Amino acid sequence: MLAEYHGSEAVGQGPSPGQTVAGCRYGDAVTHEPPGTQPPRRFRPRLHWELLLCGVSGHELVGTDATALRGEDAILAREDAAGTRWYRCLRCDSWLPLSPPEHPLREHPPERDEIELPLRGKRLRDQIVLRLIAIDRAFHFLVLGALGALVLLFAANRSTLRPTFYKVIADLQGGVVSGQSHSRHGLLHELDNLFTTSSTHLHELGAVLLVYAAIEGIEAVGLWYQRRWAEYLTFLVTASLLPLEIYEIATRTTVLKVLAFVINVAVVIYLLFAKRLFGLRGGAAADAAEGDLDQGWEALERTAPPPAPAPTPVSTTDTS
DSSP, rough: OOOOOEEGGGOOOOOOTOOOETTTTTTTOOOSOOOOSSOOSSEEEOHHHHHHHHHOOOOOOOTTTTSOOOOOGGGGEOOTTTTOOOOOOOTTOOEEEEOOOOOOOOOOOOGGOOOOOOOOHHHHHHHHHHHHHHHHHHHHHHHHHHHHHHHHHHHHTHHHHHHHHHHHHHHHHHHHOSSSSSSHHHHHHHHHHHSSOHHHHHHHHHHHHHHHEOOOOOOOOHHHTHHHHHHHHHHHHHHHHHHHHHHHHHSSHHHHEEEEHHHHHHHHHIIIIIITGGGGGGGHHHHHHHTTSSSHHHHHTTSSOOOOOOOOOOOOOOOO
């Protein structure tokens, strides 16, 4: 049965509260507590992105296929006196007990330069959030692109569709076929407006929708690959449309409009403050420095428990 252990709690190998390592107690240089060990906050819940991702895609364990463990592998895996191996998840810092492999594929765990470390901490959070925004923008790209294409297609074939449209309206309302409006509200009214709007306006509307769709597509690609320019582009485009969304909500409130407005406000706030745009809170340099705190081998070494002390030999006294 698997169990999760964090930091020095693994198999009793951690130091006592007063034990020192390299002149300082273990944990003195740790700037962030391991995921899942922070006390919950009442009004502001904390999302542990490492635990969430490990729960979905599994732990990042290294050396589970190795015959033996070396001393330099202690940052990745350790073996207790009972022969149980404890492997460290490189993402969430959990220590998991596993039996040695029955059919090992290598002599020792891979070297550090052979291991691709998973994202942790702020970098992992930013990747997840930015990709969620990218998915939202990709959806906008598909919808707006389809609408723009439909508008241009309709404008090119409006003269052909007009007689059929008015005949359908006449049949639905029990009237006669004519070229005048038959509906004063609802979907039929909106469709009727399309046939009375000039072709120039329809082409302009279609072009605007396609341009907007292209911008949303560019945002989606840039955010998916976490490009800084895409964060600025998304912020500027989203913030510029907020006044229009407020006007739309004030004119005619719907659940979808309110939901879209809330999402866009959250995106603007996140990009401005969490990503430190326009030099806010130290700008890009501070954002990169914070991301480096939990990333790389140095971060793993800071949060790794020291090796277990060698057992003290038991002396025997000859009483005879």
